[in-house]
Amino acid sequence: MTSWFLQKHDYEWMREFQNSRPSGKIVRIIVALSMINISAMSFTSLFAIGGPTGTAATALTLTLCTVNLIIAALWVLRPFPGRLGVVSFAIYSDLGVAAALSVLDLRNALLGCVLYAVIGAFVTFFLSPRWVVAHLIFASGIAIGFAVAIYVRGDMDTITLLVQTDVVLLGIMSVPVTSHIFLTTLSADARSSKLDPLTGLLNRRGLDAALEDLWPRGRREGQCAAVIVVDIDNFKSVNDIHGHDEGDAVICRVAERLTMHVSRYGALGRTGGEEYLAAVVTSRLHIDALIHGIRRALHGEGDSVPVTVSVGAAILYAESPLWTTSTDTVNTASRVADSMMYEAKASGGNRVVTTLI
Known part of the structure; x- marks a missing residue:
């Protein structure tokens, strides 16, 4: 695990790979559609029971929806980004989801933490192991924070709260680490199959x-x-x-x-x-x-x-x-x-x- 955590992540190789393959455009479209879907859910929450209430909460939700749509357009219109782009996107996504959930009813917010599983998929495929761990710590902390707040307020019986929290945490944490280890090994093998073992040049x-x-x-x-x-x-x-x-x-x-x-x-x-x-x-x-x-x-x-x-x-x-x-x-x-x-x-x-x- 230590070697996995400390290994370098080749962001440039990933950028070039995605931009040189037809599948790269499909990936960008999927990311854009995910952002559009999240915007649609956030906008719909304005009319739902337990959704954002008050001027500040409504303004925050509408702002996040607008920014998400702009980012979605950039994913479609621009090439796949390098290190700065993918890291910035992941950080914004984590913080943006936290901000959007913070104006919801606590029970809805806990359920909404499953969105971190979607972000986790992106982080797993395109970021380094250290960012994967950082994402998991942040996302789990947000979910646990909402669960603790629900417990303190007594909005849900303890058994139901434990079950729901466990389901959310399972969705957030179960796939990213094991998938990232597998994908890292697979991509390393793929890169090495294209290299001359003596010189490190391309074969x-x-x-x-x-x-x-x-x-x-x-x-x-x-x-x-x-x-x-x-x-x-x-x-x-x-x-x-x-x-x-x-x-x-x-x-x-x-x-x-x-x-x-x-x-x-x-x-x-x-x-x-x-x-x-x-x-x-x-x-x-x-x-x-x-x-x-x-x-x-x-x-x-x-x-x-x-x-x-x-x-x-x-x-x-x-x-x-x-x-x-x-x-x-x-x-x-x-x-x-x-x-x-x-x-x-x-x-x-x-x-x-x-x-x-």
């Missing part, structure tokens, strides 16, 4: 997933795109002379430096023993400098085992016919880039060969 499967979003974005923004293949020259001799441990160290060092050089512009993966593939999207003015800067970025004066690389790249300008006529632009560009890399090797290695497609 071929991970690259394919990353490019589903990157390539269409390049088209929409009118940017240049390139697929770049990088292969370490004479790598077999590194293993033969220095051993496989040193060879692995070289592979990891090249991966780290490539990451620093190209990752902000797209996706980078390891596609073979000593071969890497990068797909990048950037401006026409920058694309050539980015590609030709790879050899310099990988060079280190103090390297115990210095190596050179051969680089091949296939470049697509915004007006390239492949953007619209090819059904498999990435694979076509990858094959061309691979042939350019072999051309660089055939010319002696330690060079860059590019072509427009």
Whole structure:
């Protein structure tokens, strides 16, 4: 449990995952519909027995309804948010429900605490373990507070109160922790299945997933795109002379430096023993400098085992016919880039060969 509680939560991965999948839009619509439903219930409570009474309580309820509808619209119209967005939404939801319940009859307020189960589902799926625990403590505290107030006022017999409180707490607490542990394990396995175990770079499967979003974005923004293949020259001799441990160290060092050089512009993966593939999207003015800067970025004066690389790249300008006529632009560009890399090797290695497609 300690390791689960302390583990890092990858909010950025979750944001990118939700925004790159059709299911992400469905999730946002479900959240929006939940907010609309809560607004409808709050508004209806104004006309119910035991609902808000008085000017202040009515104004608070109407304000919360309005804010909820605005937030619902944002969920539909905006992409899935990052850490600040999901955390802020969860905090607002917890506090907003508490505020809405505070103006109800105590018995209705206790029953209304089951809404925290809905918020708990969101927190379970999209926030860290620490936020899950914080939500459970807050929600349970609110429910217990209402139960204590009912007991003090004598509004309900003790047995009925205990049963209702237990049912509410069961709804609030039973699912989130166990579900979050399961989902965390599942998502970690899903992420690791897309990573190369030695370097931590994307593998071929991970690259394919990353490019589903990157390539269409390049088209929409009118940017240049390139697929770049990088292969370490004479790598077999590194293993033969220095051993496989040193060879692995070289592979990891090249991966780290490539990451620093190209990752902000797209996706980078390891596609073979000593071969890497990068797909990048950037401006026409920058694309050539980015590609030709790879050899310099990988060079280190103090390297115990210095190596050179051969680089091949296939470049697509915004007006390239492949953007619209090819059904498999990435694979076509990858094959061309691979042939350019072999051309660089055939010319002696330690060079860059590019072509427009």
